[in-house]
Amino acid sequence: MAGQTFPFTSSSQRALRLQREWLEWEDRRAAAQRCRSLRWPSSLQARLTRPRRCCRDPAVYNALFSGDLQQVQALFQDEEAANMIVETVSNQLAWSAEQGFWVLAPKTKQTAPLTITAARGYTDCARHLILQGAELDARVGGWAALHEACAQAQPDCVRLLLTFGAKANVLSDEGATPLHLCTAPESLQCAQLLLEAGAAVNLAAEGEVTALHVAAARGLEAHVALYLQHGARVGLRTSQGETALNAACAGAEGPGSSWQHQAVARRLLEAGADPRAAGRKRHSPLHNACASGCGALAELLLRHGACARAPNGAGLTPLDCALQAVRDAPNWEPEGLFAALLDYGAQPVSPEKLKHCANFPRALEVLLNAYPCVPSCDAWVEAVLPELWQEHEAFYSSALRMVNQPRRLQHLARMAVRAQLGSRCRQAAAQLPLPSLLRDYLLLRVEGCIQ
Structure with a gap:
């Protein structure tokens, strides 16, 4: 048996290499901590509270933003360098109340070397920074490296950060977790890695928004299915009383672009979402679907028990919302949606509203x-x-x-x-x-x- 060999896939080899590097990094960090506790116990607190060094050197920018590993290795050779603050200044349009027009104004942004490399998928550079002592969960500029890696759909960097101990539920300054920032179809693997690492699928960000709300609003069916498999609760509401089904219907952007949100809504309804659950303004998922002119989505809700007569807080019925949507979609054919609403019990509109669909x-x-x-x-x-x-x-x-x-x-x-x-x-x-x-x-x- 000793003479036999076993084939390893590239992903298995990468995982083993990461595990080995992580163990070596843990050993070095533990040894360094023991050494510091023996030699400099009185200065430890001073070191931890020492302000980070700020850098505006173009050479540092070029190395980090281009992913030049050799330059990164040359420039970042200790813990202090790996944890420096990288400050960028860019000109952005800003409204000048005094001058009465838009002007170019400088805007300063702070971030960390590890955050830059993780956001751009420079795995080797990120690994070098981590091995030099870069803080994994530092939130320079408001986001940690894991936030940026997820926002930019960089699964290899997400895997690297999690392997070295980054917190899957690290919060941004706005209270968002990395899972909240998996907002693109390409970020599905990032979401899977986070959940496998213990990310809390029902953890709410600012406004009581969960990852399920975010995925539903963006029409990410695969993300929604993944979250439901990991225990996402379809009945959770935002601070405005919106469920994920509300978010899915509100996220649809017109008759020709609603198939993703329709697929998401079907997943949520099959998982027990309430089609009549309205927000604080009594705006139901059906109101949202009709306001977007999404006939197929509205019919799906009606088949699952949505009420075609219920008024919202402004007294508008779903049919009223559909009439208003006609003005924003001149190439739409709304007769199918109108017929569906009437077939499911909607009352005829007041005659003066007929002008909205006169053409x-x-x-x-x-x-x-x-x-x-x-x-x-x-x-x-x-x-x-x-x-x-x-x-x-x-x-x-x-x-x-x-x-x-x-x-x-x-x-x-x-x-x-x-x-x-x-x-x-x-x-x-x-x-x-x-x-x-x-x-x-x-x-x-x-x-x-x-x-």
């Missing part, structure tokens, strides 16, 4: 068919663009002809059935033995005219 004839048709009689309202007529009226003259003319006129018996029958089914209209229509054309008509299919 969306298909959406306007859906809303007009929610009334037993087309209401009289000049506001939406005046809002229609002349070129759009010409293009869809058949629809707009039919709508005008039916103002305050009796609707067909077929439409009145549809209204009666929908009123009977209430918020169960869409589910019931799928189960009733109806021809597809009749089912579509019941669910406010767009026909291009009002009769």
Whole structure:
């Protein structure tokens, strides 16, 4: 057996090398501490409280920011150098109240050599600094090296720092943990390493925001799944009363970019998230989805029990929020979202609000068919663009002809059935033995005219 060899993968070899270096570093640090306690016991406190040396040397900047290992080894040869403060000055735009315009103003930023190298993925440079005595959890400038490594998605540096004893739950000056800063899809491995090292998944930062809130708001499905596997609680609320589901729906940025947040919302709902949980302003996840114009996300919430009628603190229903979103998304087709809300029990909007979708004839048709009689309202007529009226003259003319006129018996029958089914209209229509054309008509299919 002694003559046999075992194959090691590159990751296994790297882990063994890190473990060996860590043990050697621990031995040297313990020996140094014993030596100091024997030779200089009276000066130890003075050394610990001595201010750090501040550096603005361009040679130091170039070595650290470029990852030049030879220069780093030459410049940082002791503990004092490894723990110096690196100070940078850059010009940034700032508003001048006295002059009344934006001006370039110098801004000073302080950081540490280890933080710089960890943020840029210079693992060899970071290892050298650690072996020279760089403080792993020093928060020069507000963040520790582990914060920067996670924020910049540098898993090798995260692994290195954790191997040498960096605290997985180290707090920034704002109270954020490294897990809160895993905000990019590429940072998933960083999050895994932190959790394996004991990071507290439910630890809240400023505003009672957890890592789950952050990942949900950014649409990071893989991060959300990882946190849920490690015990993340979906019911935790921020200081504003927002759950992670609220954050996911609020983070969606329009009809064409919501699929990531929809996937996150599905994960959270499957884990038991409450689709009706509203924040302090009574703004529910459905309000957020409708305000962003995310029809598929809104339908997902409705299928899981979200209330289509509930008003928020300003008295706006989800349908009101969807109408307001129309103005911000001119290329959107909102009729699907409007129909879904009405099928799940939303009440027709007040006639004066129809002007918000006057230039969306298909959406306007859906809303007009929610009334037993087309209401009289000049506001939406005046809002229609002349070129759009010409293009869809058949629809707009039919709508005008039916103002305050009796609707067909077929439409009145549809209204009666929908009123009977209430918020169960869409589910019931799928189960009733109806021809597809009749089912579509019941669910406010767009026909291009009002009769």
